[in-house]
Amino acid sequence: MAQQQLPDSPPLAPAGSGDPGPPAAGTGGPPTTTATGANALTGSAGATLARYLHDQATAFLRALSLRGEHETEADEQLRASARRIGGVLHIYAPLTDPAWAEPLRAELGWLAGTLAREPQYAGRLLRLLEALRRLSAAADPEAPDGASGGAGAGAGQGADAPSGEEAPATPAPSASSGNGAPLALGAARAGALLDRQLTLARTRAHSATLQAMGSSRFHALADSIAVLASEVPLTAAAESPAATVLPPLAAQADRRLAEAAGALPLLRAAHPYNAEAVQAALGTELTADLQDSPWHQVRVLLRLSRYAAEVCRGAGPDDEAAARRLSAAAELLARHREAAESAAAVAAAARTPRIAPATAYALGVLHADQRHEVEAARFAFSRLWQPDDRPEDPDDDQGDRGPRRSPVPGARKE
Amino acid sequence: MAQQQLPDSPPLAPAGSGDPGPPAAGTGGPPTTTATGANALTGSAGATLARYLHDQATAFLRALSLRGEHETEADEQLRASARRIGGVLHIYAPLTDPAWAEPLRAELGWLAGTLAREPQYAGRLLRLLEALRRLSAAADPEAPDGASGGAGAGAGQGADAPSGEEAPATPAPSASSGNGAPLALGAARAGALLDRQLTLARTRAHSATLQAMGSSRFHALADSIAVLASEVPLTAAAESPAATVLPPLAAQADRRLAEAAGALPLLRAAHPYNAEAVQAALGTELTADLQDSPWHQVRVLLRLSRYAAEVCRGAGPDDEAAARRLSAAAELLARHREAAESAAAVAAAARTPRIAPATAYALGVLHADQRHEVEAARFAFSRLWQPDDRPEDPDDDQGDRGPRRSPVPGARKE
Numbered sequence: 001m002a003q004q005q006l007p008d009s010p011p012l013a014p015a016g017s018g019d020p021g022p023p024a025a026g027t028g029g030p031p032t033t034t035a036t037g038a039n040a041l042t043g044s045a046g047a048t049l050a051r052y053l054h055d056q057a058t059a060f061l062r063a064l065s066l067r068g069e070h071e072t073e074a075d076e077q078l079r080a081s082a083r084r085i086g087g088v089l090h091i092y093a094p095l096t097d098p099a100w101a102e103p104l105r106a107e108l109g110w111l112a113g114t115l116a117r118e119p120q121y122a123g124r125l126l127r128l129l130e131a132l133r134r135l136s137a138a139a140d141p142e143a144p145d146g147a148s149g150g151a152g153a154g155a156g157q158g159a160d161a162p163s164g165e166e167a168p169a170t171p172a173p174s175a176s177s178g179n180g181a182p183l184a185l186g187a188a189r190a191g192a193l194l195d196r197q198l199t200l201a202r203t204r205a206h207s208a209t210l211q212a213m214g215s216s217r218f219h220a221l222a223d224s225i226a227v228l229a230s231e232v233p234l235t236a237a238a239e240s241p242a243a244t245v246l247p248p249l250a251a252q253a254d255r256r257l258a259e260a261a262g263a264l265p266l267l268r269a270a271h272p273y274n275a276e277a278v279q280a281a282l283g284t285e286l287t288a289d290l291q292d293s294p295w296h297q298v299r300v301l302l303r304l305s306r307y308a309a310e311v312c313r314g315a316g317p318d319d320e321a322a323a324r325r326l327s328a329a330a331e332l333l334a335r336h337r338e339a340a341e342s343a344a345a346v347a348a349a350a351r352t353p354r355i356a357p358a359t360a361y362a363l364g365v366l367h368a369d370q371r372h373e374v375e376a377a378r379f380a381f382s383r384l385w386q387p388d389d390r391p392e393d394p395d396d397d398q399g400d401r402g403p404r405r406s407p408v409p410g411a412r413k414e
Numbered sequence: 415m416a417q418q419q420l421p422d423s424p425p426l427a428p429a430g431s432g433d434p435g436p437p438a439a440g441t442g443g444p445p446t447t448t449a450t451g452a453n454a455l456t457g458s459a460g461a462t463l464a465r466y467l468h469d470q471a472t473a474f475l476r477a478l479s480l481r482g483e484h485e486t487e488a489d490e491q492l493r494a495s496a497r498r499i500g501g502v503l504h505i506y507a508p509l510t511d512p513a514w515a516e517p518l519r520a521e522l523g524w525l526a527g528t529l530a531r532e533p534q535y536a537g538r539l540l541r542l543l544e545a546l547r548r549l550s551a552a553a554d555p556e557a558p559d560g561a562s563g564g565a566g567a568g569a570g571q572g573a574d575a576p577s578g579e580e581a582p583a584t585p586a587p588s589a590s591s592g593n594g595a596p597l598a599l600g601a602a603r604a605g606a607l608l609d610r611q612l613t614l615a616r617t618r619a620h621s622a623t624l625q626a627m628g629s630s631r632f633h634a635l636a637d638s639i640a641v642l643a644s645e646v647p648l649t650a651a652a653e654s655p656a657a658t659v660l661p662p663l664a665a666q667a668d669r670r671l672a673e674a675a676g677a678l679p680l681l682r683a684a685h686p687y688n689a690e691a692v693q694a695a696l697g698t699e700l701t702a703d704l705q706d707s708p709w710h711q712v713r714v715l716l717r718l719s720r721y722a723a724e725v726c727r728g729a730g731p732d733d734e735a736a737a738r739r740l741s742a743a744a745e746l747l748a749r750h751r752e753a754a755e756s757a758a759a760v761a762a763a764a765r766t767p768r769i770a771p772a773t774a775y776a777l778g779v780l781h782a783d784q785r786h787e788v789e790a791a792r793f794a795f796s797r798l799w800q801p802d803d804r805p806e807d808p809d810d811d812q813g814d815r816g817p818r819r820s821p822v823p824g825a826r827k828e
Contacts, residue, residue, distance in 0.1 A: 134689070135782075136696035187696040272686030273790035275548070281779050282550035282601040350775045360771035361764045364778020365695050368549075372786055376687035 045245035046238025057229035079115040087307040097233040117205035125198040136187040186358030250308040257301040269378035277375035299333035339373035459659035460652025471643035493529040501721040511647040531619035539612040550601040600772030660726040667722040671715040683792035691789035713747035746795040753787035
């Protein structure tokens with residue numbers, strides 16, 4: 001889909017208008033494949049940047065035109081393009097007019113954030129129900145587990161059964177005073193509670209998205225992107241050759257990423273079962289936030305680094321390998337964030353007034369489980385990021401897993 | 415302490431009589447060092463076995479005499495000797511009269527089991543309070559963590575504060591509707607609840623021990639052990655040379671261990687964060703039991719293998735290394751069992767009627783944490799047991815951690 005021509009009048013139809021638009025394929029495809037080709041660094045820096053922005057703007061406008069039919073896929077593409085345009089304008093800021101780029105970036109951030117919310121809540125609910133299902137698995141390893149998304153515990157009561165209110169004052173249910181049955185029932189109730197809360201959040205996010213897409217604010221943004229598809233307000237610096245201007249700016253993004261990632265406690269995280277992420281699971285949320293935010297920050301810098309590389313990437317095998325590594329790392333940090341935010345959602349659900357103790361217990365198990373997922377993602381990331389830095393024998397540290405005993409490494413460069 | 419002579423009249427004083435007994439040192443020392451010396455396999459099999467049993471019986475009787483002064487250490491030694499005598503009589507059964515050995519083994523099992531209970535409850539409580547402290551750590555990494563055994567959460571209310579009854583009907587406490595403070599209070603309450611329950615269990619176990627030590631059943635057992643210190647009822651097979659009789663019997667114990675360990679899902683366990691042990695945390699207890707018992711079984715076989723080796727061990731470096739490996743493996747499986755039983759204790763506490771939701775939530779977090787400790791112990795054991803069998807890159811499996819997707823390896827020999 002290299003250098004596809006824009007339709008003469010970009011379909012700026014508001015959401016749901018059903019405008020078919022150009023029958024371009026691949027709005028659901030992987031958004032990373034932008035066709036800048038092998039000769040990205042020939043010509044002027046401005047031309048290369050404009051080509052990338054043009055591609056993204058085209059993808060954005062095409063997704064917009066398809067939104068009536070395939071809302072989810074279209075929104076995903078809108079978000080991906082919005083992030084890429086915003087990110088690239090940030091990284092290659094010296095090449096574009098700041099008076100034009102800065103407000104556009106702010107609007108792109110608003111749109112990407114708005115569009116992100118609904119899929120986040122949907123994914124979080126699926127993730128938590130799946131975890132609950134796993135945590136309340138029956139003893140029989142041959143038990144059918146095909147039913148997706150159900151927190152069906154072994155108590156003969158599916159996740160959907162307590163669809164009404166959370167029974168506030170009833171104690172543990174009768175006929176289940178035996179081994180663990182109340183806990184299994186608690187899992188079903190916890191699933192129902194999370195389902196209610198996250199479905200409500202999702203519905204609200206959907207309404208907010210619809211409202212945003214119909215707003216004049218969005219129409220103005222879409223107009224700006226349409227302009228971007230045809231011409232980019234460049235600065236004088238953009239007239240220099242791409243090969244001399246773009247790589248240093250991309251390298252700067254890489255450097256920021258390497259510094260931030262190097263400051264993470266990677267050595268620590270490379271030890272399996274270090275029990276750090278689950279630490280403070282019962283403390284204030286601030287503890288988890290303080291611990292998680294450097295990792296989230298690296299996730300953002302990783303994204304910027306990937307977008308920067310997309311603009312000036314050749315097709316060499318080195319670039320391919322580097323791109324794959326960044327992509328894998330991004331996936332791990334995305335999982336890190338999903339787990340961290342899911343854990344926070346569980347903690348929030350546990351603060352619902354008058355829930356039954358069995359429900360609270362199940363939420364506690366689920367919270368700790370998600371914090372362990374956070375730890376697992378950190379482990380995988382640290383192994384990926386510093387493969388040479390592995391401890392010789394991870395068994396050695398099983399003895400001293402005290403959270404504060406082993407020194408956290410200082411800021412280390414990659 | 416090789417071949418120490420028995421006192422003429424073995425001090426069979428009941429517990430608490432304060433009989434000083436022989437001033438032998440080292441009742442609290444590591445019980446593995448029994449002095450069979452480098453020439454263990456010279457002479458007849460019966461002589462070698464009798465020497466080992468004599469040493470253990472002597473240690474037993476000495477510990478008994480010291481019980482008035484150092485009850486804890488003495489009980490530990492009594493238990494260690496009882497286990498060793500019983501285990502060795504089992505492994506080298508063809509060498510002793512079964513009509514004498516079988517009943518003695520049963521009584522030794524009873525005594526070791528009785529003596530084990532109190533330290534188990536004490537250790538479990540310490541373990542769980544320490545875990546609660548870790549899980550409710552404050553955000554400040556420089557916070558003092560010297561207070562041992564306290565579940566002091568950041569809410570300005572220590573673990574000892576709610577020393578009365580668990581407030582049954584009060585909802586989440588006032589003045590803490592903010593971020594996580596109820597959860598921290600829940601941790602303190604969970605700690606107090608576990609403290610009450612496990613201290614009660616410990617006190618009962620202590621009474622049971624006292625009663626057992628004063629019983630005629632125990633006196634009869636002590637008499638049998640006094641006999642053991644002077645002579646062992648051997649069979650005709652015991653007259654054969656030690657070097658031809660003992661090693662095959664010890665090898666049989668090793669083989670049983672290797673087979674049982676080989677049947678464990680070690681490949682699986684060697685993948686960090688496989689989330690298997692925490693699976694079914696919300697299901698029935700049966701699930702965890704089914705999952706854990708093969709590991710517990712290996713722990714018992716490991717112990718037998720170690721005792722067998724103690725009888726016929728030379729002092730060669732190979733034997734040293736093997737002993738160290740078995741000792742390390744035993745430690746890991748002991749940790750595995752402690753974590754599994756601690757998790758079960760937490761689940762039991764969560765079934766206490768009318769606990770507050772915040773308490774139940776904290777117990778849920780704690781339960782999942784202990785199940786992850788189970789998983790961590792399995793991981794360490796599998797790495798120790800099959801060091802060559804490590805997966806090339808543990809990161810590869812981070813993608814498919816579904817509990818039933820990766821095949822559980824069949825029974826593999828070591």
